[in-house]
Amino acid sequence: MAVYTRVDAEDIEQFLTRYDAGSLVSAKGIAEGVENSNYLLETTTDRFILTLYEKRVNPDDLPFFLGLLDDLVVAGLPVPPAIRDREGRQIQQLAGKTACLIQFLPGVSISHPTPAQAAATGKALARMHLSTADYEPTRQNDMGRPDWHKLARDCGPEGLNAIHAGLAALVDSELEFLDEHWPQNLAISAIHADLFPDNVLMLGDEVTGLIDFYFSCTDFTAYDIAVTHAAWCFSDDGLTFDSRISDALLAGYEAIRVIPEKEREALPVLARGAALRFLLTRAYDWINTPPEAMVTRKDPMAFLNRLSFYQQHPDVFSA
Ligand SMILES: Nc1ncnc2c1ncn2[C@@H]1O[C@H](COP(=O)(O)OP(=O)(O)OP(=O)(O)O)[C@@H](O)[C@H]1O
Ligand SMILES: N[C@@H](CCO)C(=O)O
Structure with a gap:
Protein backbone atom coordinates (compact mmCIF):
# COMPACT_ATOMS: atom_id res chain seq x y z
CA MET A 1 0.00 0.00 0.00
CA ALA A 2 1.21 3.46 -0.56
CA VAL A 3 -0.26 5.99 1.76
CA TYR A 4 2.57 6.80 4.13
CA THR A 5 1.33 10.28 4.94
CA ARG A 6 -2.30 10.75 5.96
CA VAL A 7 -3.87 14.06 4.97
CA ASP A 8 -7.21 15.24 6.39
CA ALA A 9 -9.99 16.05 3.94
CA GLU A 10 -10.07 19.59 5.42
CA ASP A 11 -6.41 20.07 4.54
CA ILE A 12 -6.98 18.82 0.98
CA GLU A 13 -9.96 21.18 0.64
CA GLN A 14 -7.78 24.05 1.79
CA PHE A 15 -4.95 22.94 -0.55
CA LEU A 16 -7.32 22.93 -3.54
CA THR A 17 -8.26 26.58 -2.96
CA ARG A 18 -4.83 27.49 -4.40
CA TYR A 19 -5.98 26.10 -7.78
CA ASP A 20 -8.76 26.56 -10.28
CA ALA A 21 -9.60 22.90 -9.85
CA GLY A 22 -13.05 22.85 -8.29
CA SER A 23 -13.78 21.88 -4.72
CA LEU A 24 -13.31 18.50 -3.09
CA VAL A 25 -15.93 15.78 -3.55
CA SER A 26 -13.90 12.77 -2.42
CA ALA A 27 -10.33 11.71 -1.64
CA LYS A 28 -9.20 8.10 -1.61
CA GLY A 29 -5.78 6.69 -0.81
CA ILE A 30 -4.34 4.63 -3.70
CA ALA A 31 -3.00 1.24 -2.67
CA GLU A 32 -0.70 0.63 -5.68
CA GLY A 33 2.84 1.93 -5.77
CA VAL A 34 5.52 1.77 -3.13
CA GLU A 35 7.45 5.02 -3.35
CA ASN A 36 5.12 7.95 -2.69
CA SER A 37 1.76 8.62 -1.04
CA ASN A 38 -0.94 8.99 -3.69
CA TYR A 39 -4.57 10.05 -3.38
CA LEU A 40 -7.23 10.03 -6.05
CA LEU A 41 -9.19 13.28 -5.75
CA GLU A 42 -12.61 13.96 -7.25
CA THR A 43 -13.53 17.60 -7.37
CA THR A 44 -16.59 19.37 -8.68
CA THR A 45 -14.78 19.83 -12.01
CA ASP A 46 -12.30 16.97 -12.53
CA ARG A 47 -10.20 14.12 -11.16
CA PHE A 48 -6.63 14.49 -9.97
CA ILE A 49 -3.84 12.54 -8.36
CA LEU A 50 -2.41 14.16 -5.25
CA THR A 51 1.16 12.96 -4.71
CA LEU A 52 3.14 13.55 -1.54
CA TYR A 53 6.80 12.76 -2.12
CA GLU A 54 8.33 10.40 0.38
CA LYS A 55 11.99 9.75 1.03
CA ARG A 56 13.15 8.30 -2.30
CA VAL A 57 12.26 11.37 -4.38
CA ASN A 58 14.60 14.31 -3.83
CA PRO A 59 12.50 17.51 -4.14
CA ASP A 60 15.48 19.16 -5.91
CA ASP A 61 14.91 16.72 -8.80
CA LEU A 62 11.25 17.69 -9.27
CA PRO A 63 11.96 20.55 -11.73
CA PHE A 64 13.70 18.00 -14.01
CA PHE A 65 10.79 15.53 -13.82
CA LEU A 66 8.02 18.12 -14.12
CA GLY A 67 9.73 20.05 -16.93
CA LEU A 68 10.12 16.79 -18.84
CA LEU A 69 6.43 15.97 -18.38
CA ASP A 70 5.44 19.47 -19.58
CA ASP A 71 7.57 19.04 -22.73
CA LEU A 72 6.13 15.58 -23.40
CA VAL A 73 2.59 16.93 -23.11
CA VAL A 74 3.45 19.55 -25.73
CA ALA A 75 4.82 16.75 -27.93
CA GLY A 76 1.45 14.97 -27.65
CA LEU A 77 2.55 12.12 -25.35
CA PRO A 78 -0.04 10.84 -22.83
CA VAL A 79 1.82 11.81 -19.67
CA PRO A 80 0.38 13.52 -16.59
CA PRO A 81 1.64 17.06 -15.99
CA ALA A 82 1.63 18.69 -12.58
CA ILE A 83 -1.14 21.28 -12.45
CA ARG A 84 -0.10 24.90 -11.84
CA ASP A 85 -1.81 26.88 -9.10
CA ARG A 86 -3.09 30.41 -9.71
CA GLU A 87 0.41 31.76 -9.18
CA GLY A 88 1.96 29.31 -11.63
CA ARG A 89 3.50 27.01 -8.99
CA GLN A 90 3.58 23.27 -9.54
CA ILE A 91 5.54 22.27 -6.42
CA GLN A 92 3.78 22.73 -3.07
CA GLN A 93 4.02 21.76 0.58
CA LEU A 94 1.28 19.73 2.26
CA ALA A 95 1.26 17.85 5.59
CA GLY A 96 4.99 18.54 5.94
CA LYS A 97 5.80 16.94 2.56
CA THR A 98 6.57 18.25 -0.89
CA ALA A 99 3.42 17.66 -2.95
CA CYS A 100 1.98 18.08 -6.46
CA LEU A 101 -1.51 18.01 -7.88
CA ILE A 102 -1.25 15.84 -10.98
CA GLN A 103 -3.57 15.40 -13.92
CA PHE A 104 -5.53 12.14 -13.73
CA LEU A 105 -5.20 9.91 -16.80
CA PRO A 106 -7.71 7.21 -17.72
CA GLY A 107 -6.70 3.58 -18.21
CA VAL A 108 -5.49 0.65 -16.18
N1 LIG B 1 -1.68 10.48 -13.45
C1 LIG B 1 -2.31 9.37 -13.06
N2 LIG B 1 -3.53 9.08 -13.56
C2 LIG B 1 -4.19 7.97 -13.14
N3 LIG B 1 -3.72 7.10 -12.22
C3 LIG B 1 -2.51 7.35 -11.71
C4 LIG B 1 -1.73 8.47 -12.10
N4 LIG B 1 -0.59 8.45 -11.40
C5 LIG B 1 -0.63 7.38 -10.61
N5 LIG B 1 -1.79 6.70 -10.79
C6 LIG B 1 -2.22 5.50 -10.09
O1 LIG B 1 -1.53 5.43 -8.86
C7 LIG B 1 -0.77 4.23 -8.78
C8 LIG B 1 0.55 4.51 -8.08
O2 LIG B 1 1.28 5.47 -8.80
P1 LIG B 1 2.84 5.34 -9.00
O3 LIG B 1 3.16 4.12 -9.81
O4 LIG B 1 3.34 6.65 -9.52
O5 LIG B 1 3.28 5.08 -7.51
P2 LIG B 1 4.63 5.30 -6.81
O6 LIG B 1 4.49 4.87 -5.39
O7 LIG B 1 5.09 6.71 -7.01
O8 LIG B 1 5.65 4.44 -7.63
P3 LIG B 1 6.12 2.93 -7.82
O9 LIG B 1 5.37 2.36 -9.02
O10 LIG B 1 7.56 3.13 -8.15
O11 LIG B 1 5.89 2.19 -6.61
C9 LIG B 1 -0.61 3.76 -10.21
O12 LIG B 1 -0.48 2.37 -10.32
C10 LIG B 1 -1.91 4.23 -10.85
O13 LIG B 1 -2.92 3.30 -10.60
N1 LIG C 1 9.90 -1.12 -11.17
C1 LIG C 1 10.83 -1.49 -10.11
C2 LIG C 1 10.55 -0.71 -8.86
C3 LIG C 1 10.96 0.73 -8.97
O1 LIG C 1 12.32 0.85 -9.31
C4 LIG C 1 10.75 -2.99 -9.82
O2 LIG C 1 9.79 -3.63 -10.27
O3 LIG C 1 11.65 -3.49 -9.18
Missing part, protein backbone atom coordinates in the same frame (compact mmCIF):
# COMPACT_ATOMS: atom_id res chain seq x y z
CA SER A 109 -2.04 -0.84 -15.83
CA ILE A 110 -2.00 -4.33 -17.22
CA SER A 111 -0.39 -7.26 -15.45
CA HIS A 112 -0.07 -9.59 -18.44
CA PRO A 113 0.43 -7.60 -21.63
CA THR A 114 -0.48 -8.90 -25.07
CA PRO A 115 1.77 -8.43 -28.12
CA ALA A 116 -0.54 -5.63 -29.36
CA GLN A 117 -0.14 -3.83 -26.02
CA ALA A 118 3.64 -4.36 -26.12
CA ALA A 119 3.75 -2.92 -29.65
CA ALA A 120 1.77 0.14 -28.53
CA THR A 121 4.14 0.62 -25.61
CA GLY A 122 7.18 0.28 -27.90
CA LYS A 123 5.72 3.01 -30.10
CA ALA A 124 5.02 5.28 -27.13
CA LEU A 125 8.57 4.78 -25.81
CA ALA A 126 10.07 5.63 -29.20
CA ARG A 127 7.88 8.73 -29.54
CA MET A 128 9.05 9.75 -26.10
CA HIS A 129 12.70 9.27 -27.10
CA LEU A 130 12.27 11.39 -30.23
CA SER A 131 11.05 14.26 -28.02
CA THR A 132 13.38 13.82 -25.07
CA ALA A 133 16.49 14.01 -27.24
CA ASP A 134 15.99 17.81 -27.19
CA TYR A 135 15.26 18.14 -23.45
CA GLU A 136 18.02 20.39 -22.16
CA PRO A 137 17.97 19.93 -18.38
CA THR A 138 20.03 16.96 -17.26
CA ARG A 139 19.86 14.62 -14.30
CA GLN A 140 22.43 11.98 -13.56
CA ASN A 141 21.11 8.43 -13.34
CA ASP A 142 21.44 7.72 -9.61
CA MET A 143 20.61 4.05 -10.27
CA GLY A 144 23.27 3.82 -12.98
CA ARG A 145 26.22 1.46 -13.33
CA PRO A 146 28.54 3.17 -10.79
CA ASP A 147 25.74 2.96 -8.21
CA TRP A 148 25.31 -0.80 -8.65
CA HIS A 149 28.68 -1.37 -6.95
CA LYS A 150 27.52 0.59 -3.93
CA LEU A 151 24.16 -1.20 -3.86
CA ALA A 152 25.97 -4.56 -3.92
CA ARG A 153 28.25 -3.45 -1.06
CA ASP A 154 25.24 -2.18 0.92
CA CYS A 155 23.46 -5.53 0.46
CA GLY A 156 26.64 -7.29 1.64
CA PRO A 157 27.68 -10.84 0.74
CA GLU A 158 25.68 -12.38 3.61
CA GLY A 159 22.53 -10.51 2.60
CA LEU A 160 22.86 -11.55 -1.05
CA ASN A 161 23.72 -15.16 -0.24
CA ALA A 162 20.74 -15.39 2.12
CA ILE A 163 18.50 -14.57 -0.87
CA HIS A 164 20.19 -17.19 -3.05
CA ALA A 165 23.26 -19.33 -2.36
CA GLY A 166 26.19 -17.95 -4.37
CA LEU A 167 24.42 -14.71 -5.35
CA ALA A 168 27.23 -12.46 -4.03
CA ALA A 169 29.79 -14.10 -6.35
CA LEU A 170 27.38 -13.94 -9.30
CA VAL A 171 26.83 -10.23 -8.70
CA ASP A 172 30.57 -9.56 -8.39
CA SER A 173 31.41 -11.29 -11.63
CA GLU A 174 28.54 -9.56 -13.45
CA LEU A 175 29.70 -6.16 -12.18
CA GLU A 176 33.17 -6.94 -13.49
CA PHE A 177 31.78 -8.03 -16.86
CA LEU A 178 29.65 -4.89 -17.16
CA ASP A 179 32.53 -2.58 -16.19
CA GLU A 180 34.59 -4.15 -18.95
CA HIS A 181 31.92 -4.28 -21.66
CA TRP A 182 29.67 -1.28 -20.96
CA PRO A 183 29.20 0.60 -24.24
CA GLN A 184 30.62 4.06 -24.89
CA ASN A 185 29.41 6.96 -26.99
CA LEU A 186 25.81 5.91 -27.54
CA ALA A 187 23.11 8.55 -28.06
CA ILE A 188 21.98 10.16 -24.81
CA SER A 189 18.59 11.63 -23.96
CA ALA A 190 16.20 11.95 -21.06
CA ILE A 191 14.92 8.42 -20.38
CA HIS A 192 12.11 7.03 -18.24
CA ALA A 193 14.35 4.28 -16.76
CA ASP A 194 11.49 2.35 -15.08
CA LEU A 195 8.87 1.68 -17.76
CA PHE A 196 7.39 -1.47 -16.25
CA PRO A 197 3.85 -2.55 -17.22
CA ASP A 198 2.54 -0.98 -13.99
CA ASN A 199 3.79 2.39 -15.22
CA VAL A 200 1.82 2.20 -18.47
CA LEU A 201 -1.92 2.88 -18.41
CA MET A 202 -3.94 1.33 -21.24
CA LEU A 203 -7.48 1.13 -22.54
CA GLY A 204 -7.63 -1.93 -24.75
CA ASP A 205 -4.55 -1.76 -26.96
CA GLU A 206 -4.16 1.99 -26.64
CA VAL A 207 -1.60 3.60 -24.34
CA THR A 208 -3.45 6.25 -22.34
CA GLY A 209 -0.73 7.05 -19.84
CA LEU A 210 3.00 6.79 -19.21
CA ILE A 211 3.41 7.51 -15.52
CA ASP A 212 5.88 7.48 -12.64
CA PHE A 213 8.79 9.46 -14.07
CA TYR A 214 10.59 9.62 -10.72
CA PHE A 215 13.61 7.66 -11.94
CA SER A 216 13.85 9.59 -15.19
CA CYS A 217 17.34 10.83 -15.91
CA THR A 218 19.85 11.51 -18.66
CA ASP A 219 21.40 8.30 -19.95
CA PHE A 220 21.81 6.14 -23.04
CA THR A 221 18.52 6.09 -24.96
CA ALA A 222 19.14 2.40 -25.68
CA TYR A 223 19.35 1.67 -21.94
CA ASP A 224 15.66 2.67 -21.71
CA ILE A 225 14.86 0.10 -24.43
CA ALA A 226 16.80 -2.50 -22.42
CA VAL A 227 14.95 -1.67 -19.18
CA THR A 228 11.57 -1.84 -20.93
CA HIS A 229 12.53 -5.14 -22.58
CA ALA A 230 13.58 -6.68 -19.26
CA ALA A 231 10.38 -5.43 -17.61
CA TRP A 232 7.93 -6.56 -20.31
CA CYS A 233 9.16 -9.72 -22.03
CA PHE A 234 9.16 -12.31 -19.21
CA SER A 235 6.78 -14.11 -16.91
CA ASP A 236 6.64 -12.47 -13.47
CA ASP A 237 9.22 -14.90 -12.06
CA GLY A 238 11.55 -14.21 -14.98
CA LEU A 239 11.78 -17.89 -15.87
CA THR A 240 9.90 -17.74 -19.17
CA PHE A 241 10.90 -15.39 -21.98
CA ASP A 242 8.04 -14.43 -24.32
CA SER A 243 9.49 -13.89 -27.80
CA ARG A 244 6.13 -12.64 -29.13
CA ILE A 245 6.14 -9.78 -26.63
CA SER A 246 9.80 -9.07 -27.37
CA ASP A 247 9.25 -8.99 -31.15
CA ALA A 248 6.16 -6.80 -30.78
CA LEU A 249 7.85 -4.35 -28.39
CA LEU A 250 10.90 -3.92 -30.64
CA ALA A 251 8.87 -3.77 -33.87
CA GLY A 252 6.52 -1.18 -32.31
CA TYR A 253 9.54 0.84 -31.22
CA GLU A 254 11.16 0.67 -34.64
CA ALA A 255 7.97 1.73 -36.38
CA ILE A 256 8.72 5.16 -34.85
CA ARG A 257 12.48 5.24 -34.21
CA VAL A 258 14.85 2.88 -35.99
CA ILE A 259 17.35 1.51 -33.49
CA PRO A 260 20.79 2.47 -34.84
CA GLU A 261 23.11 -0.50 -35.44
CA LYS A 262 25.47 0.61 -32.66
CA GLU A 263 22.59 0.65 -30.15
CA ARG A 264 21.30 -2.74 -31.30
CA GLU A 265 24.77 -4.23 -30.80
CA ALA A 266 24.90 -2.75 -27.31
CA LEU A 267 21.45 -4.00 -26.23
CA PRO A 268 22.57 -7.44 -24.94
CA VAL A 269 25.00 -5.80 -22.50
CA LEU A 270 22.58 -3.00 -21.60
CA ALA A 271 19.87 -5.60 -20.88
CA ARG A 272 22.24 -7.45 -18.55
CA GLY A 273 22.84 -4.12 -16.81
CA ALA A 274 19.10 -3.45 -16.56
CA ALA A 275 18.49 -6.92 -15.09
CA LEU A 276 21.29 -6.38 -12.55
CA ARG A 277 19.92 -2.93 -11.61
CA PHE A 278 16.52 -4.35 -10.65
CA LEU A 279 18.07 -7.43 -9.07
CA LEU A 280 20.14 -5.18 -6.81
CA THR A 281 17.46 -2.62 -5.89
CA ARG A 282 15.03 -5.44 -5.15
CA ALA A 283 17.70 -7.30 -3.13
CA TYR A 284 18.44 -4.11 -1.16
CA ASP A 285 14.73 -3.61 -0.41
CA TRP A 286 14.33 -7.32 0.39
CA ILE A 287 17.12 -7.15 2.95
CA ASN A 288 16.07 -3.80 4.42
CA THR A 289 12.25 -4.12 4.50
CA PRO A 290 10.98 -6.16 7.41
CA PRO A 291 8.64 -8.94 6.16
CA GLU A 292 5.85 -7.55 8.36
CA ALA A 293 6.02 -4.07 6.73
CA MET A 294 2.87 -3.02 4.86
CA VAL A 295 4.80 -2.76 1.59
CA THR A 296 4.93 -5.87 -0.61
CA ARG A 297 8.57 -6.72 -1.28
CA LYS A 298 9.40 -7.47 -4.93
CA ASP A 299 11.26 -10.68 -5.63
CA PRO A 300 14.93 -10.14 -6.61
CA MET A 301 15.12 -13.66 -8.08
CA ALA A 302 12.79 -12.62 -10.90
CA PHE A 303 15.64 -10.43 -12.15
CA LEU A 304 18.39 -12.96 -11.49
CA ASN A 305 16.41 -15.23 -13.83
CA ARG A 306 16.23 -12.49 -16.44
CA LEU A 307 19.95 -11.85 -16.06
CA SER A 308 20.71 -15.55 -16.66
CA PHE A 309 18.53 -15.43 -19.76
CA TYR A 310 20.36 -12.40 -21.19
CA GLN A 311 23.73 -13.99 -20.37
CA GLN A 312 22.77 -17.12 -22.31
CA HIS A 313 20.97 -15.40 -25.22
CA PRO A 314 23.04 -12.44 -26.44
CA ASP A 315 21.35 -12.91 -29.85
CA VAL A 316 17.89 -11.96 -28.54
CA PHE A 317 18.15 -8.42 -29.97
CA SER A 318 19.49 -9.43 -33.38
CA ALA A 319 17.38 -7.97 -36.18
